[in-house]
Amino acid sequence: MNKEEIFDAIVVGTGISGGWAAKELCENGLKTLVLERGPMVRHIEDYPTMNDDPWDYPLKGELxxxxxxxxxxxxxxxWAPKEDVKHFFVNDLDHPYVETKRFDWIRGYQVGGRSLTWGKQSYRWSDLDFEANKKEGIGVDWPVRYKDISxxxxxxxxxxxxxxxxxxxxxxxxxxxxPKMDLNCVEEEFKASVAEKFDDGRLITIGRAAHITDPDADFEGRGTCQNxxxxxxxxxxxxxxxxxxxxxxxxxxxxxxTLRPNSIVYEVVYDDTTKKATGVKIIDAETNEKIEFKAKVIFLCASSMASVGILLQSKSERFPNGLGNDSDALGRGIMDHHYKLGASAKVDGYLDKYYKGRRPNGFYIPRFVNLNDETKREGYLRGFGYQGSASRQDWSASIGEMGYGKDLKESILKPGHWQIxxxxxxxxxxxxxNRVTLSRSKKDKWGLPQLDFDVEFKENEYNMREDIKKEIVAxxxxxxxxxxxxxDEVTGPxxxxxxxxxxxxxxxxxxxxVNKHNQLHTVPNVYVTDGAFMSSSSCVNxxxxxxxxxxxxxxxAAEQLKSGKLS
Structure with a gap:
């Protein structure tokens, strides 16, 4: 690489957001440097466990x-990391952070980021989500509505x-x-029951998942889901x-x-004269060399907390508290979704039925509370949805109950009862x-300050969790x-x-x-488009x-650059 080259754009991160930024900027003709802090992962050739079975591991996949x-x-x-996928998750000893309050930060540092391990559930927001902050006087109002994003x-x-x-x-x-994936027989029963016995708009549908199911569709070399x-x-x-x-x-x-892995971005460089960013500084993860790369536009897509960390570290005379941080809002308003709560049950019958393949998707129950006056709940604002599945237990359920010899052999060839x-x-x-800051005393192996999380569930969240459990049990x-x-397991956000x-x-x-175009208000050639820009969280993935x-x-950004407004 020519380290003196001035790129049209730099994209920091290669996950869900970084990949899209790279695609759109490059297809608009911009010479784009894409930086990833982790190692290279090439499609197919760098999936070492893609065809493994449990018996391929000494501990059957356990660590x-x-x-x-x-x-x-x-x-x-x-559910992770296990032996088959540990290489797509960070080593916590090498990548520590501070938990002033418990915060479960699950990460994957490699080209592709967590796009390799995400759950693929894909749902649109609505104006119910974009308007909620303004209507309820919570946080700040979104400067966009559904029609802008549709x-x-x-x-x-x-x-x-x-x-x-x-x-x-x-x-x-x-x-x-x-085309949608199919519900199985027990899920269809559950769907019919909910439709019959509840009149408040709740329903069961198959999850909306980022899987190709149409064998005749053209997705530039991608094939259909093989279940x-x-x-x-x-x-x-x-x-x-x-x-x-x-x-x-x-x-x-x-x-x-130009894709450069093993590049840990730690600062966006700001020019006091032009009042714009000029590039980024990195540490090479393998050599520890510090390098500065220059560009006309910067896209931060490093993952929500990592992008916030980069902005907090990007200090200058103009921005002593972090780049673009005139409001002291940087690092504040950290959110997540509820998880690790719900219910399970056993299902009688359907012992003559099974399903084909291992469907990488489940059913979904969309939000049905606090939609209007009729569905208003006391004790909390906003709402929730559910994701789930029904399946037949495997033969291991019989080990503690069956005897020896012929009876045992026959039992392990049959699937068990249904559960949901x-x-x-x-x-x-x-x-x-609920905020994240830079630790004043603790640094990582590259000498960079660790992130310090001070984030917690509050009364609204705890009240909602009780209703989540109550409704699924009903x-x-x-x-x-x-x-x-x-x-309801004890977890952190x-x-x-x-x-x-x-x-x-x-x-x-x-x-x-950031403004409605994801630009820093005060540094317009820096865009933040991963989850850091979110002003509320909705209840969907x-x-x-x-x-x-x-x-x-x-x-x-491409339009602004071509028109000379960001040059």
Missing amino acids: SKADKEKYHIQSRVG PWYDKVEAYIGVSGENLGLPHLPDGIFQ RNRCWRGCPFGGYFSSNSSTLPAAERTGNM GVTGFGEFLPYDD MFKAAGFKDVQPY GLGIHEMGGARMGHSPKTSI PSLTYMAFTARAANH
């Missing part, structure tokens, strides 16, 4: 004692491939969908959307992208005192399911892996960090919204 120490925070999520949702859905069904719900807008449910290892078919299989190859095809489980995802309000019992067991906020979008630099805003912002 060794030494690895459990390395991944002691990442393991809080429960065409960008269209663009993203059509490009990544989202399977699902349109429902006609104003609070969960319809989209451009691939293997090994997505988090990297999909060799490209059946689900990731930066590695989709947006980064698109950027590369233009000839305008649901997890609630609820909205988290944007409190100013639905399971109404369906006639047996042994209904609610659960962050475990939903939907952490967001810290560089919120708003109308004024006095109360927010946020990645589709990050992608839509990123595509919109990247096209805005």
Whole structure:
């Protein structure tokens, strides 16, 4: 690389947002440097465990004692990291942070970021979400509404491939969908029961998931979902959307992208004379060399908390408290979604039925509370949805009950009874005192200050959690399911892996960090388009919204640059 080259744009990060920024900027003709702090991961060839089975590992996929120490925070999520996917999660010993209050920060530092391991659930926001802050006097008002983002949702859905069904719900807008996946027989029973026994608008639908299901569709070399449910290892078919299989190859095809892995960005460089950013400073993760790269436009897509950290470290005479931080809002309003609560139950019957494949998706119950006066709940604002699935238990359920010999052999060849489980995802309000700062005393192995999290659930969240449990128990019992067991595990914020906020979008630099185009109010050639810009959290998975805003912002930046306004 020519270190003196002035690029048109620099994109920091290669995950959900960074991949889209790279694609849109490069396709607009901008010479773009894409920086990733982790190592290179090439589609297919760098998915080492994509075809492994449990018996390929000494501990059947479980971590060794030494690895459990390395991944002691990442393991809080429960389902990962395991032996088959640990390479896509950070080593917590190498990447520490401070928990003034417990915060479960689940990360993946590699080209593709967490787009390799995300849950693929893809839902649009509505004006119920964009207007809530203003109507309730919470946080700051969003300077955009659904009509501003709707065409960008269209663009993203059509490009990544989202399977699902349109429902006609104003609070969960319809989209451009691939053919929906099917519910199984127990899920269909649950759907019918909810429709029959509840009259408050609640319903069951298949999840809207970023999986290609139309075999005749053209997705630039990506294939259809094979129902293997090994997505988090990297999909060799490209059946689900990731930066590695989709947006980064698109950027590369233009000839305008320079991708540099192992590049830890720690500062955006600000010029007091031009009042614009001139580039970024990095530490090479392998050599510890410090390098400065220059560009006309900077896109921060490093992941929500990492982008906030970069801005906090980007200090100058003009911005002594962090780049663009005239409002003291930088690092404030950190949010996540509720997770690790819901219910499970046993289901009688259907022992003559099974399902084909391992569907990498479940059913979804959209929000049905606090939509209007009729659905108003006391004790908390906003709402929640549910994600779940029904399945048959495997043969291991019989080990403790069956005898020996022929009876045991026959039993382990038969699937067990049906069970159903649901997890609630609820909205988290944007409190100013839920914040992340730079530690004054603790640094990482590269000498950079660690992030310090002071974030907690408050009364609104705890009240909502009680209702999340109560309502799913009521639905399971109404369906006639047996042994209904609610659960609510002790967690910190962050475990939903939907952490967001810290560089919120708003109308004024006095109360927010970025404007309606995702530009820093006071440094217009710096854009923040990962979850850091979020001013509220809704109750739906946020990645589709990050992608839509990123595509919109990247096209805005290209137009501004071509017109000379950012040069």
